[in-house]
Amino acid sequence: MAPTVKISEEVLIKELKAQKSSAFEYLYDNYSGAIYGVIVRIVKSEEVAQEVLHDVFIKAWKNINAYSAEKGRLYTWLVNISRNASIDKLRSKEIKKTGKTDSVSDNVHTIDNANSTEQSIDSIGLEKVLDKLSDELRFVIDQMYFKGYTQTEISEEFDIPLGTVKTRARTAMRTLRELLL
Numbered sequence: 272m273a274p275t276v277k278i279s280e281e282v283l284i285k286e287l288k289a290q291k292s293s294a295f296e297y298l299y300d301n302y303s304g305a306i307y308g309v310i311v312r313i314v315k316s317e318e319v320a321q322e323v324l325h326d327v328f329i330k331a332w333k334n335i336n337a338y339s340a341e342k343g344r345l346y347t348w349l350v351n352i353s354r355n356a357s358i359d360k361l362r363s364k365e366i367k368k369t370g371k372t373d374s375v376s377d378n379v380h381t382i383d384n385a386n387s388t389e390q391s392i393d394s395i396g397l398e399k400v401l402d403k404l405s406d407e408l409r410f411v412i413d414q415m416y417f418k419g420y421t422q423t424e425i426s427e428e429f430d431i432p433l434g435t436v437k438t439r440a441r442t443a444m445r446t447l448r449e450l451l452l
Contacts, residue, residue, distance in 0.1 A: 276297075278294075278297055280340075280344065280345050281340075283297060283298065283345065284335070284338065284340065284345060287331075287332070287335045288335050288336055295328075295332055298328070298331070299328055302345075302346065302349055303324060303328070305346070305397070306324060306327060306328075306349055306350065306353050307320060307321075307324050309350055309353050309354065309357075309416070309417065310323045310324055310327070310353050310356075310357050312417045312418070313354065313357035313358065313361065313417060313418065313419045314357050314360060314361060319360060320357075322360070323353070323356050323357050323360050324353075326356050327349065327352050327353045327356050330352055330356065331348075331349060331352060343448070344451065347451075350416070354415075354416055354419070357419060358419045361419060400447060400450050400451065401413075401447075403446075403450055404443055404446060404447070407439055408439050408442055408443035408446065409443070410439075411425060411436060411439040411440050411443055412440070412443045412444075412447075414429075415440060422436045422437055422440060
């Protein structure tokens with residue numbers, strides 16, 4: 272087993288922008304588990320999650336020059352790409368069509384694997400950070416980032432004023448940013 276090399280985020284980003292394949296390999300090796308956990312919590316299917324994961328890393332590779340350290344950490348950028356790609360996939364005609372024909376055993380398999388995704392997310396310490404949020408803030412973040420709801424959908428589904436949802440989301444993101452920096 273080869274010794275693991277730690278690369279700072281700053282160096283990793285510089286090498287990714289220089290299109291170095293070793294940087295991409297490092298990115299995938301060190302971030303794919305956590306990103307997969309985020310994706311599978313949204314799409315609820317391992318097969319679809321693997322496809323979305325592939326798409327996310329291709330997007331990240333092609334669009335790395337759009338990344339700005341001033342706007343947030345690399346992991347946060349990847350989570351946003353993952354979340355958007357997962358929601359896009361769920362809303363696609365392909366998924367809507369297969370969702371109508373899924374067998375019961377597929378759904379049972381997905382439920383059985385839910386515990387493994389919890390572990391992936393917790394392994395990066397995200398659960399501990401989210402636990403520091405109030406219940407109201409954590410609820411909004413959970414619905415938006417892990418279940419794929421939009422702010423409008425949260426407002427309508429849970430009968431919370433849209434302005435309140437937006438304020439809670441903004442407050443939660445500000446708090447998380449402070450906790451992670």
